[in-house]
Amino acid sequence: MAEKQKLVVIGNGMAGMNAIEQLLKLTDRYEIIVIGAEPHPNYNRIMLSYVLEGSKSIDDIIINDRAWYVSAGILLMTGCKAVRLDTTHQQVMMEDGSVVAYDKLLIATGSTPFILPVPGSTLDGVIGFRSIEDCGTMMEAAAHYKKAAVIGGGLLGLEAAKGLVQLGMDVTVVHLPEYLMERQLDVPSAKMLQQELERQGLKFALGKQTTALTGTKRVTGLTFADGTSLEADLVVMSVGIRPNIDLAMGSDIQVNRGIVVNDYMQTSVPGVYAVGECTEHRGICYGLVAPLFEQGAVLAKTLAGVETEPYEGSIVSTKLKVSGVDVFSTGTFLEEPHHDIIRLHDGWNRTYKKIVLHNRVVVGAVLFGNIDDSSRLERLVKKGEQMTEELYQELTGSGGCCGGKAKSNMAAELVDDDIVCGCNGVTKKMIVDAIVVDGLTTLDAVKMKTGASRSCGGCKPMVEQLLQHVLGESFQSTQTKQGICGCTSLCRDEIVAAIKEQQLYTITEVTQALAWSQAEGCSKCRPALNYYLGMLWPETYVDERASRFVNERMNANIQKDGTYTVVPRMYGGMTTPEDLKKIADVSIKYKASLVKMTGGQRIGIIGIQKEDLPKVWEELEMPSGYAYAKALRTVKTCVGSTYCRFGTQDSLSIGDLIERKFERVDMPAKFKFAVNGCPRNCAESCTKDIGIVGNDGGWEIYVGGNGGIKARLADLLCKVKTDEELMEMVAATMQYYRETANYLERTSDWIERVGLTQVQNMIVHDADQRKRLTASMEIALSKLEDPWKKVVGDQKLRTALFEKVIVNEPCTH
């Protein structure tokens, strides 16, 4: 067997490691050593802006953890600096004096931010935005200082600025040109971007040349060429990058602005390769992520001795990763006289689309507001496709009545090696393999497996198309489940995670930050968001009356004729002659059309006029029975050991206790209980959300029963001995359901989706979790008051919410 060759990689960044990952798929002929200067494993640098804005942690953006290196058989040396190359003897000299020999060398040293050489650039508080350390410095600064300036209104600068705004700083973006992202956008789209970002709280100083940074120890401000100035306690420079070429410069490797490589990523010295932002290929140094993957693919094949197409340069596409702002550009997007331009500028929907043609060939495009066509345009430009009438109609949405808008299947047009996810370098083949070989069927699963659409999410439509393409009709059902409503493509878990991570506190913040298509949401998502926010922030969230369904807003059940039903609380199904008398009195006085026993052991007063509701509540002097709410409805009980000759447990007391303790707290859906004194189960525990059955030694707790729309018998969760244990289990189960169920998902569906075992693991087998859940439930319970009492005592609310305006004598003009 041939001895393995030693491949030494200098640089533990995205470019080098992506190339190695690709190489390992092709061959095991190398023994690989990676030398990294940063003390971390390899992380996804383009996601630093998420770390900054707080939506991701450092762990989230680690691509390859240490275990990966071990399992791949790679020796990783972190915190090690290579200081000199000896290409004659094929050795790398290390800072600590040691020497690493190689057969093949790969330089992937990346780049560093360019720091403007102006006076004051070495003051404290002046940094670039490139590494995890920079993120740390910025977060630290945000905790102690107020004003920040970001020099550079390019991609990275704007992401940094948005991150700092999110951290609570007052941020001004200083930019030399008169408009933003001039290397990626044209003037109209840049203006739209600026307006959008201003709306999100960023300030701009455009056309400003920074001449000096002021301050003695720490920076205090900037002065500009026009004599004006700006205060700042933190200055982030984001004016460009400089390839890291120091190491190569000290050797005989040819270096220009970057390390010069040919179309196979070979440097001028045989056996020495370079990849990524430290390179210069055909005169171009790339500063974006997509070229790294394309270079890495060619390099891997070259190193593996596999035949490969040459790398002929990248057509650069850009997407801005700022929440709520969709911007995309690709290829040649600035128009020149010889170009033909297709331009759609919609000032109402704030969208912009420009397609640049040269001799009918699509050479570039800019999108703002709606970037659905980004993957398609990127591909058209890459392949140099001709514009056709059909394509024109598809791209402009101006097709005729029959089939004009039918998009041809892009997924089928892609070839295996085409990169679908530019952020994570995922090709069509990798996605198709995940679907076919691993049998994955949902976007989330493919995302987890391949990383596609994990970062900016821009390729999500394309990944969905691939799923659709491969799975055909069977994908439809999973796809329609995606968004919680037509306003968003996000599912419940994604929304709840974003609310937590981005600290969103109101419905408006959620719909804005997560780019809802209908700004104020709809009748489906608004009540759902209202629930999620109340569940996540129990102590601070202010319930939005306008986002409650009519029943929950009016605290009564609307009937089809617009009258209401009033159901007062009867704890455990128990009432008194006094209460019955009151019910009879108001029923007569307010002309109830029907008085009826409900299915939950209480009485409904049907046919009350809306304007009479507060008066009815006032005269009943009974708490609301919440018969209208996504909350605890009833606790059905049998008479238990107090009266029944078979009774073994006091079901009446426990039923009363449970109903009093958990009434009023918002649940994902209506919630019904039953408590039985013996296994004869007269109160029908098996069809309740939580059913409790007493026996001689204690209680059995059942969960997930339903006697309504879809009958389901409850599962046994656990058995407990004491009433205290019972209350704890009940509280923990309810809270776990509150935290994990979709809005409107009953426990019967929830338990099947989550799994009984999982619920048992959390509630029964894990005492810490149980304690946490019960504590959270206590917090949620501590903030509640009776809604009827509240309305009765608030004259203004009574008038505005329940009373009609009656115009008797119109003042005619």
Added chain:
Amino acid sequence: MSEVRAERKICIGKQDDFLERVGRAVEVEGQVIAVFRTSTHMYALLDRSPHPKGGPLNEGIVSGSFLYDPLYDWKIDMRDGMVQEPDSGQVQTFPLIVEGEDVYLLIAGNQLVSK
């Protein structure tokens, strides 16, 4: 609309009498009109769902210029009363003006015909 001559201007209260995005019923000459206030506009519609089963509209959920009917969840554009797809129909709308704090309904002579 311009040919309507006999138009009456009826004061229905102060702007503050109407909660944002929570509708309120206004009874004028025996007819009930649902009045809605958003952060930027006020709208007035006949308080009767165009759904075959009818029912009130004033308890619906408001999103921008749209109203989701409280009983059957039909989506209605409050600007012109048009029911949005996949359902269809139209609700009668009334012009409404705000002068200072006062809110006025403009009702044409023949608009409020009792049934």
